Amino acid sequence: MQRMDWDDLRFYLAVARKGSIRGASGVLAVNASTVSRRIDAFEKKLGVRLFDRMPTGYVLTPAGADILESAENIEDEVAKLDRSVIGRDTQLSGSLRVTLPTALATHLLMPDFATFSRGYPGIELELALSSEEFNLSKREADVAIRITPNPPEYLVGRHITKISKAVYASTGYLLKHDPKKYPQLSRWIGWGDQERHPQWVKDSNFPKTPVHHQADDLLVQLEAARSGMGLAMLPCFMADPVTDLQRITSHTLANCGDVWILTHKDLRATARVRLFMDFMVKAFAKHKKLLTGQYSTEIEQENLDQPALA
Amino acid sequence: MQRMDWDDLRFYLAVARKGSIRGASGVLAVNASTVSRRIDAFEKKLGVRLFDRMPTGYVLTPAGADILESAENIEDEVAKLDRSVIGRDTQLSGSLRVTLPTALATHLLMPDFATFSRGYPGIELELALSSEEFNLSKREADVAIRITPNPPEYLVGRHITKISKAVYASTGYLLKHDPKKYPQLSRWIGWGDQERHPQWVKDSNFPKTPVHHQADDLLVQLEAARSGMGLAMLPCFMADPVTDLQRITSHTLANCGDVWILTHKDLRATARVRLFMDFMVKAFAKHKKLLTGQYSTEIEQENLDQPALA
DNA sequence: TCCATGCGTTGCATTATTGCATAAATCAAA
DNA sequence: TTTGATTTATGCAATAATGCAACGCATGGA
Numbered sequence: 027m028q029r030m031d032w033d034d035l036r037f038y039l040a041v042a043r044k045g046s047i048r049g050a051s052g053v054l055a056v057n058a059s060t061v062s063r064r065i066d067a068f069e070k071k072l073g074v075r076l077f078d079r080m081p082t083g084y085v086l087t088p089a090g091a092d093i094l095e096s097a098e099n100i101e102d103e104v105a106k107l108d109r110s111v112i113g114r115d116t117q118l119s120g121s122l123r124v125t126l127p128t129a130l131a132t133h134l135l136m137p138d139f140a141t142f143s144r145g146y147p148g149i150e151l152e153l154a155l156s157s158e159e160f161n162l163s164k165r166e167a168d169v170a171i172r173i174t175p176n177p178p179e180y181l182v183g184r185h186i187t188k189i190s191k192a193v194y195a196s197t198g199y200l201l202k203h204d205p206k207k208y209p210q211l212s213r214w215i216g217w218g219d220q221e222r223h224p225q226w227v228k229d230s231n232f233p234k235t236p237v238h239h240q241a242d243d244l245l246v247q248l249e250a251a252r253s254g255m256g257l258a259m260l261p262c263f264m265a266d267p268v269t270d271l272q273r274i275t276s277h278t279l280a281n282c283g284d285v286w287i288l289t290h291k292d293l294r295a296t297a298r299v300r301l302f303m304d305f306m307v308k309a310f311a312k313h314k315k316l317l318t319g320q321y322s323t324e325i326e327q328e329n330l331d332q333p334a335l336a
Numbered sequence: 337m338q339r340m341d342w343d344d345l346r347f348y349l350a351v352a353r354k355g356s357i358r359g360a361s362g363v364l365a366v367n368a369s370t371v372s373r374r375i376d377a378f379e380k381k382l383g384v385r386l387f388d389r390m391p392t393g394y395v396l397t398p399a400g401a402d403i404l405e406s407a408e409n410i411e412d413e414v415a416k417l418d419r420s421v422i423g424r425d426t427q428l429s430g431s432l433r434v435t436l437p438t439a440l441a442t443h444l445l446m447p448d449f450a451t452f453s454r455g456y457p458g459i460e461l462e463l464a465l466s467s468e469e470f471n472l473s474k475r476e477a478d479v480a481i482r483i484t485p486n487p488p489e490y491l492v493g494r495h496i497t498k499i500s501k502a503v504y505a506s507t508g509y510l511l512k513h514d515p516k517k518y519p520q521l522s523r524w525i526g527w528g529d530q531e532r533h534p535q536w537v538k539d540s541n542f543p544k545t546p547v548h549h550q551a552d553d554l555l556v557q558l559e560a561a562r563s564g565m566g567l568a569m570l571p572c573f574m575a576d577p578v579t580d581l582q583r584i585t586s587h588t589l590a591n592c593g594d595v596w597i598l599t600h601k602d603l604r605a606t607a608r609v610r611l612f613m614d615f616m617v618k619a620f621a622k623h624k625k626l627l628t629g630q631y632s633t634e635i636e637q638e639n640l641d642q643p644a645l646a
Numbered sequence: 647t648c649c650a651t652g653c654g655t656t657g658c659a660t661t662a663t664t665g666c667a668t669a670a671a672t673c674a675a676a
Numbered sequence: 677t678t679t680g681a682t683t684t685a686t687g688c689a690a691t692a693a694t695g696c697a698a699c700g701c702a703t704g705g706a
Contacts, residue, residue: 029365032414033343047654055339057695062654064693072421073430081702083653089424096417100410104342107406111382114399120383358683367665372684374663391672393683 032100034068037061038076039097042090046083105164109292112168116297119148124302125160126153126171129244130285133264134316135171138309142302149298162290168299171306173283183288183303186310190262190319191282193231194271199254205232205274213238213256215247231275232257262319285310285317342410344378347371348386349407352400356393415474419602422475426607429458434612435470436463436481439554440595443574444626445481448619452612459608472600478609481616483593493598493613496620500629501592503541503584504575509564515542515584523548523566525557541585542567572629595620595627 076090
């Protein structure tokens with residue numbers, strides 16, 4: 027009797043989710059031809075067609091949809107097993123994958139990561155910087171630094187600090203414009219929908235200033251502001267160290283977010299995870315005033331470590 | 337990031353259960369060296385030693401024991417998935433694995449299996465004849481014919497018939513012995529423990545006849561009785577067709593067992609499973625008098641199809 | 647219509663995995 | 677202690693799986 031290769035389910039799941047061989051080959055980190063051939067072989071072994079080959083890609087047949095739930099349960103259980111193995115690891119070595127927002131890494135923490143890597147060369151630090159959130163349950167990352175009001179209950183960790191934003195513009199822009207006196211003549215660099223006056227503008231100090239530029243990426247917004255395109259609402263930790271930019275309002279905008287450092291429950295006992303989290307808590311303490319926007323002469327010193335990137 | 341091969345878990349489970357590489361290689365149907373190498377590689381990938389290499393075999397480390405439960409959950413889910421695939425199969429083709437007690441196959445049903453195979457050449461009938469019970473949940477078999485008072489609830493099927501035993505001896509033996517008049521001078525061919533008068537003897541018509549021969553296999557008991565070694569308590573369907581043997585007591589011993597034909601809930605809609613079960617119900621109907629011990633002239637006709645095997 | 651783009655499959659060379667035969671190690675019994 | 681049986685690990689040859697590059701096919705836009 028020909029037995030099933032459990033690993034085929036991993037291929038099946040990737041194709042089912044991505045809807046294409048190529049897409050699946052990406053997440054599986056193998057060649058597309060391998061995916062194609064293994065799906066074919068899997069269907070042959072089962073004696074059932076799992077996917078319809080549409081011009082647009084692979085779509086599940088009814089039989090293929092039937093097994094999706096089981097396959098996902100298996101995936102969850104494998105992840106759990108994986109965490110249980112890593113969870114009892116007392117070695118200060120091995121890989122450690124950390125996910126965090128791009129901006130925090132590039133504008134604040136990169137030197138700290140470098141220091142950590144230098145101090146613990148046995149730990150292979152991998153950064154997962156992406157707009158998408160990596161799933162700690164699936165062990166797509168071991169530690170997450172997130173900006174979120176309240177983290178999910180299955181993650182454990184510490185609240186680091188609140189984070190502040192303020193309104194910035196370039197020195198050059200402010201020579202030609204006065205948003206306080208003539209708000210309608212200034213321009214917002216915004217994000218999200220193509221509205222002139224979205225909610226966040228109405229809530230701001232300049233509700234009458236229209237949005238004229240769109241950029242979903244904070245780094246791009248910062249560069250746009252720096253080039254004198256208009257006003258931008260930016261996190262203080264990013265904008266304060268940039269000498270070309272200055273705050274328009276002296277006070278900061280609170281409740282912009284809370285920074286958390288988190289790991290999965292199953293990983294909290296893992297030595298290198300604890301070590302890294304403790305290290306980062308200390309590192310964040312150094313940056314606290316920058317993050318909360320309490321600009322002071324101390325910040326000037328920080329600047330030395332924080333060259334404006336990009 | 338190096339991802340886990342889910343199929344390694346199959347190897348891990350087999351070794352964990354069998355406690356040895358060699359034993360695992362048997363159930364996995366691969367060479368022992370493959371198992372050895374894959375376990376090594378798996379441990380290396382995880383960075384954890386799962387087994388201690390003891391002289392007596394492989395035993396789980398604490399870390400190895402940690403993942404056992406997850407691995408078993410995965411196995412269950414794979415089996416469920418497997419059944420769900422096969423459960424919607426409407427083709428009258430493919431493999432069909434049937435498990436049943438050896439005696440029923442060799443002494444009664446073999447011609448029926450042959451007829452079925454001839455009638456449906458597309459269905460690849462596999463017989464799993466063994467003393468151990470095959471697990472239908474794990475799809476070690478698709479259909480089971482079992483002698484059991486009440487089948488487990490997750491299996492569905494039909495009660496076929498009660499089965500009867502009687503006491504038999506060879507014609508030659510009865511010329512020299514008279515168990516009814518001199519029970520102590522006769523000898524039982526028994527099974528199980530090495531007792532002279534076990535419970536089943538006390539419950540029989542010849543409680544004073546001692547057990548002098550031991551054979552756990554029914555076929556061996558039958559052959560022993562046929563050779564004139566003594567009395568044997570045998571299923572009527574096996575002994576009645578053998579002309580050398582004759583019943584000592586005219587009445588049969590009821591409550592000896594109930595025959596069931598069973599399949600897993602998930603497989604009851606599968607075309608070839610239904611077909612086979614219906615076929616076997618009809619086949620059993622032909623054998624009913626033989627099974628229940630209602631010996632008659634009809635049995636003589638049956639005999640033509642039932643050459644004494646072994 | 648033509649071209650550019652994105653996707654899946656196929657041939658071929660390379661790499662990895664497997665089975666077989668054998669060696670080494672351990673334990674039980676003589 | 678020796679012998680025999682059982683089990684795991686390793687060298688080598690055969691087999692199977694994989695990656696790469698090229699191709700065919702469909703779609704959408706100029």
